[in-house]
Amino acid sequence: MTFSISLRASWVVALIVALLAVGSWRLQAEDKPQAAPASEKETLDAAARKKLKDVVRLAFVAVHDGWSSDEVVLNDDLNQKFIAHCKERMPEAPAFDCNWTLLNLRKAGELSDVSATRRSNDRHDDYLHAAEIAARFLEDKHSTNTDRVICDPKLRAEFDALTKELAPDVSAYKLRKAAFALRKSRRLSPELVLRVASWKKEVEAHAADKVAADPKLIPDGPGVYLFRDASGYLYIGESSELRTRLKKHLDKSDRQSLARYLAEKNIKDVTIEVHVFDPDSEAKQKPMRRAYESDLIRSRKPRFNLAP
Numbered sequence: 001m002t003f004s005i006s007l008r009a010s011w012v013v014a015l016i017v018a019l020l021a022v023g024s025w026r027l028q029a030e031d032k033p034q035a036a037p038a039s040e041k042e043t044l045d046a047a048a049r050k051k052l053k054d055v056v057r058l059a060f061v062a063v064h065d066g067w068s069s070d071e072v073v074l075n076d077d078l079n080q081k082f083i084a085h086c087k088e089r090m091p092e093a094p095a096f097d098c099n100w101t102l103l104n105l106r107k108a109g110e111l112s113d114v115s116a117t118r119r120s121n122d123r124h125d126d127y128l129h130a131a132e133i134a135a136r137f138l139e140d141k142h143s144t145n146t147d148r149v150i151c152d153p154k155l156r157a158e159f160d161a162l163t164k165e166l167a168p169d170v171s172a173y174k175l176r177k178a179a180f181a182l183r184k185s186r187r188l189s190p191e192l193v194l195r196v197a198s199w200k201k202e203v204e205a206h207a208a209d210k211v212a213a214d215p216k217l218i219p220d221g222p223g224v225y226l227f228r229d230a231s232g233y234l235y236i237g238e239s240s241e242l243r244t245r246l247k248k249h250l251d252k253s254d255r256q257s258l259a260r261y262l263a264e265k266n267i268k269d270v271t272i273e274v275h276v277f278d279p280d281s282e283a284k285q286k287p288m289r290r291a292y293e294s295d296l297i298r299s300r301k302p303r304f305n306l307a308p
Contacts, residue, residue: 052086052093053110056101059085060111066118069106073099073150074176099151124178128187129232130166131178134159135188136300137273141203146183150176166230191295199288200278208262208270212250218243219276222283224293226273226302227258229265233302234258238289242274257304 063081064072072078079099086098105111124131135146138159142149149155156176163175182188206217208227220243227234227249235258239245250267253259262270275292277283283292297305 052090052097052101053105055086055089055093056098057105057111058089059098060102060105061114064114064116066116068116069102069111070180071118071120073102074180075173096148096152100148103147103151120177122174122177124174124181127163127167127170127175128178128182130163130170130230131175132182132187132300133166133228133232134162134175135179135182137162137203137205139188140201140275146179146188150179189299191299199281199283202276203273204276205271205273207268208250208272209268211246211272212267215243215247218246218272218274220244221276221279222281222289223274223276224289224296225275226296226300227270227304228273228302229270233300234261234270235304236293236297236300236302238286238293240284240286240289242276246272246274255304261304 059082060069060072062085063078065078067075067078072082082102083095083098086093135149138149138155139145142155144155149159159176159179160172163170163172167175179188204218211217220241222238222240223242224236224238225242225246226236235255237245237249237255248254249258250262253262277289282288
């Protein structure tokens with residue numbers, strides 16, 4: 001059994017290394033046109049998709065007022081005008097499809113003749129962490145990417161609500177724009193092990209004080225947990241028994257830096273995010289969970305995993 005687990009763990013590590021070796025190609029592909037989502041393929045035939053492209057282009061030209069296609073998607077006023085124009089010509093087109101098509105027209109270079117003369121030079125340093133946490137949480141929860149989150153009215157509202165909790169004094173527009181800035185700077189690049197792990201993952205988030213009062217909020221199966229607050233990611237770990245492990249952390253963590261932080265700060269301000277795996281999946285094996293945990297630590301840089 002030990003030999004079998006070791007072989008499987010080696011396979012995971014080898015696969016991650018191979019994916020990292022082609023990582024630059026994967027990242028470059030992010031700026032290229034992406035395949036239409038399943039919902040569009042199911043609801044629009046080829047003729048409808050072609051018509052939608054024409055409708056979206058005309059709507060963008062009509063409303064953009066010198067702003068870029070990204071701004072038309074990100075800014076509520078511009079986006080509402082854009083969707084309204086699309087609906088006038090194609091009432092059956094969902095808002096998501098209109099936004100998604102606009103972004104992909106830009107990525108395909110099909111809007112290069114439409115001049116974007118206006119710029120908004122916001123600096124996002126003070127709230128980038130809030131945009132990153134919200135974007136990554138929704139990507140993990142819904143198995144999607146940030147562009148699709150912002151294009152989808154329902155997921156966009158979920159993103160806005162989460163960032164409002166993390167950065168209440170910052171406008172939803174600026175936080176959406178920060179998420180796009182993170183994506184463009186490769187800060188939201190795909191976490192490779194998340195793409196290859198097929199463990200029927202469920203993603204939840206709970207206030208730490210509520211978990212302390214009722215540990216049964218957390219399933220007691222295998223998974224990875226993330227402590228975070230408004231300042232960013234604090235600590236990431238893995239366990240075969242999430243509920244038991246988190247109860248120990250909240251009673252008195254054996255990670256001294258985390259224990260001090262939880263003792264000094266208001267625990268009500270701390271959130272515990274859990275990625276819960278199917279107990280019958282390969283996630284029951286520690287080397288598998290460690291590969292997943294390590295990839296999250298590498299990309300999200302929680303402060304107490306990096307310092308004693």
